[in-house]
Amino acid sequence: MGGxxxxHSIVxxxxxxxxxLLFEKLQERRSLDKRQALSLTSVFGIGMPAGEQTSVAAYMTAWGGRFQHVESAAQLLLLLKQIPAGGRGNHIVLCKPHALGIQSRDFADQLWAEHAPGKISLIMLDADADGHSEAELLKMGYACLLxxxxxKTLLFNAIHGASSLGTDTDDVISFMKHYERNSLGKRQLNILVADDNGTNRMIISKILxxxxxxxxLAENGEQALDFLEHKRYDLAIMDMHMPVLHGLEALKIFRMTDRTEPRMPVVILTANATVEAKRECEEAGVDAFLTKPIDSYSLLDTIAHLTGTNNKQAADVPKPVINRLLQKPAGNAQLFNENTLHHLKLLGGANDNFLDSVFQGFFLEGEQLLQSMNSALLNxxxxxxxxxxxxxxxxxxxxxxxxxxxxCxxxxxxxxxxxxxSASDRMNKLQESFGATRLxxxxYLEAPQQKHTSKLNKT
Known part of the structure; x- marks a missing residue:
């Protein structure tokens, strides 16, 4: 390489x-093309809540694009008719048809009756109220679902993806191709999750x-064995350390008594990522070893690998941004990572109570653990x-x-x-930090910008 x-060593x-090493500086043409494409993009919104309108308008302004929200399908069609036939640029519609009392299929049919797909792309907001699958929405002409x-990052990718339908580039994959690649070999799995921590169970089950x-869901190894005795699972996820019966002990018992084929794969979760812990898992017949806190993409990728639901053609599909838990602290960084909370909120989807439930479980279990730690300290x-x-x-x-x-x-x-x-001093700091974190x-839930009504008890 010519380097x-x-x-240089000193005793x-x-x-x-x-x-x-000498590197050749890459041209910036591709990034410039992206910015130019956004400056030529008009985004229309329909049926969107006021808060989402404000957010999207700010994003598009920052990217050099244009955003306009309309109140009715008739107004949208009128604006689209005014677009010159040979004009430059792309036109994208962020829509939530059911907010207007219109079914998803009827909305798409009405639009395509007057405008051929090509210059206009439809992006559905939130799950379809009629229960249509992603494949059905794509057949109706929707480019993707947000x-x-x-x-913000998913919106940026969605706009570029929708604008690039029918084109082949190295850095933009059409949503139809993404869906087709991701769907190959994909099937619903029956999964058992055993973890004594209620917060962990809630988050993992929501991801799955x-x-x-x-x-x-099981709360310990003994409950997990009861589930495994009465039902066949495609995969089990167990915490390494649980009360009553640890995950590895439960796995050893299951491996000795289970004679079914193919052998059920087992994933062990632990916050103790040591060489000794990995060796224990290998000796017990564990198929995969993941550390906490759980990264959703790593978990899903591991499951796909162990159950054969992945495929070589899907290997080049980019990792979903929603599943990357950003490590850089933001906001009130000394107490919590706002990026992690934002991704938990996205994970909850349309369930406005998901964060409430996760936090409530965390507070309850935290109080119980702190009480037990105090008792252990006294003894x-x-x-x-x-x-x-x-x-x-x-x-x-x-x-x-x-x-x-x-x-901790x-x-x-x-x-x-x-x-x-130092245990007494450490315990005092722990209790103080828990109280401050709780508040x-x-x-965070009650902040006006979250538009979220908290049901948590502050006492």
Missing amino acids: KIGL GQGSTFWFE RMPID ERTGHSVD HEYTTFKELAHALKGSSGNVGAEALYEL REIMRASHSELQV ALIG
């Missing part, structure tokens, strides 16, 4: 490895249900104290409670001798 590599201080609240899978049971901190760390990570997560991790890393000296999360 250089070297080593007692350390070594520095270095290399030099869920509200509208995510949103992708069409059927889920049963100088430092092993139990660390195990309870491990459980609280898992919950905190899933709801983006970063400060609490870090305090510090407790888990401390030795018994260190805890004998901050409630404040």
